[in-house]
Amino acid sequence: MKKIFGNFLFFYRFVGNRTLVILFLSALTALLDGIGLAMFIPLFQAAATDEVNSAESEFGELRIILEFFEKIGLELNMQTILVIVIVLFSAKGIFKFLESYYKVKVRLFFMTKVRYQLLDGMAGLSYLGFIKLDAGRIQNTLSVEVSRLYGSFSNYFNTIQSFILLLIYMALALLANFQFAILVIICGYLSNLLFKIVYKKTKLLSSTISDLGHQFQSYLIQSVQYFKYLKATDSIFSYKEKIREKIADIELSQKRIGFYDSILQATREPLVIAMIMVVILIQVSFFDDNLGSVMLSLMFFYRSINSVLTLQTSYQLFLSNAGSITSTEYLLKEFSTNEENIPVQRKVFSDIDITLTKISFSFNEKVEVLSEVSLHIPNKSSVAFVGESGSGKTTLINILSGLVNPSYGTVEVNGVDLTKADKSFYRRNIGYITQEPVIFNDTIFNNVTFWDSKTEENVERFHQALKLASVFDFVGTLPNMEETFLGDNGVFLSGGQRQRISISRELYKNVEILILDEATSALDSETERQIQENIEQLKGKYTLVIIAHRMSTIKNVDTIYLLDKGKIQASGSFDELIVESAQFKRMIDLQQF
Secondary structure, three states: OHHHHHHHHHHHHHHOOHHHHHHHHHHHHHHHHHHHHHOHHHHHHHHHHOOOOOOHHHHHHHHHHHHHHHHOOOOOOHHHHHHHHHHHHHHHHHHHHHHHHHHHHHHHHHHHHHHHHHHHHHHOEOHHHHHHOOHHHHHHHHHHHHHHHHHHHHHHHHHHHHHHHHHHHHHHHHHHOHHHHHHHHHHHHHHHHHHHHHHHHHHHHHHHHHHHHHHHHHHHHHHHHOHHHHHHOOOHHHHHHHHHHHHHHHHHHHHHHHHHHHHHHHHHHHHHHHHHHHHHHHHHHOOOOOHHHHHHHHHHHHHHHHHHHHHHHHHHHHHHHOHHHHHHHHHHHHHHHOEOOOOOOOOOOOOOOEEEEEEEEEOOOOOEEEEEEEEEEOOOOEEEEEOOOOOOHHHHHHHHOOOOOOOEEEEEEOOEEHHHOOHHHHHOOEEEEOOOOOOOOOEHHHHHHOOOOOOHHHHHHHHHHHHHOOOHHHHHHOOOHHHOEOOHHHOOOOHHHHHHHHHHHHHHOOOOEEEEEOOOOOOOHHHHHHHHHHHHHHEOOEEEEEEOOOHHHHOOOOEEEEEEOOEEEEEEOHHHHHHHOHHHHHHHHHOOO
């Protein structure tokens, strides 16, 4: 019961009192069905003798139904009872329709809300929280597990509805014949013991399928992400075997669930027949009931056993998808635990001026990535960070963009501590161009404008961004020009073309800070020179923050910061550092600049 109602609370959290409406309609449907069935006995009596005998021996406590109709002035003859039965079952049909259709609407509402909550949770993740999570688990939960959750919801409420029907039929049976009710309880309990082992194994296999699904999605993501490497080294075939192993494991678990389900399907009908025979034998042989009592008992018995078997079937199907609840709850909890804390108060940033004061950062106490870094980036200035790999450049950019908070020290934007400001608004003022270009599977226009409407003004801004990124002429040569689809991750473009499209997107934005993290490293020398000339034109219009290994790209920035082992070793203009820093001069000499 704890497990059942624990799952009920999970669903209730999303759909609220709608669950109670479903259960109420189910109970009303069952009640109408039970009363309708009870009226068959007086119907048979009226058909045989033109009289209705409401003696307790025939109806037990259910005679109150007949007494109710007599009190409201209805003469219980064959014609009247036929009308009553038709009305009762018609009303049952109407409420059954309302219950079924309402359940469809609630199920869709539930699925939509779960998907929205998962998406909201992912969007609200902190950067550090995201990198802690398994990408395969996220993708598998958002796609496969959410689909399994649909079946889990349906079968769970089918189980609860069957349970309610069983209770109502048992209550009616208790009123009609006490001994019969006891027999139903005993039979239901014995059948539950029979299937308890099957249920346990099915639930365990469902969780196994969820875990295997996470691993499968993780391998699949990596096979797409690293396809070029895998193909070029002919490792794709050995990697394929890893994926096939996971597919085989999932298939084996599904087969086992199918095996247990087949056991249930095969044993249900023989079990029902056997139980019916036993009940009839007991009713007639030991309790010496008359024919009417046996017939009424059989009708309620049939409905009750059907409810038991439907309950068992639904519960079995629910358990086969129950792993989706665990996966969804886990991911929602992780999203909540790692949610980024953004203050409600909105700070408006314009003419952005950034000051870092003695900031340090470490992923753990033993490894310090940055140590007491202090610097000032005036509005509309251009700065560059250089240094060997592992010197802390990327971490410094992550702090400047608000992706992570420093372990110690402060980052102030226009005098406001960034940890207490609206980072979401702050980030909307940032254009970020990374070494790996970000290309969506859509048209060039949508990639650059981020799905802006195609107004005259936006088209003009779009063309200007293409020109600044030296890609305008290339787009003009394409058959569909800006409406050309780029494929997954820009598969139809060269590396340089992808990067220029990515650069165009950031130049299209109305931002104040432009971060270039090795932005021209994938370009040939001529294209790099063209883009560098265009970036030079952006000086004074944006605050430019550049990470570069190619020293030629930072010759004309206002200030260069040389980082080494998480500390600023030197800073100044290009010409100043050549004179003042032997390490910087050595980097220049190594590049034969």
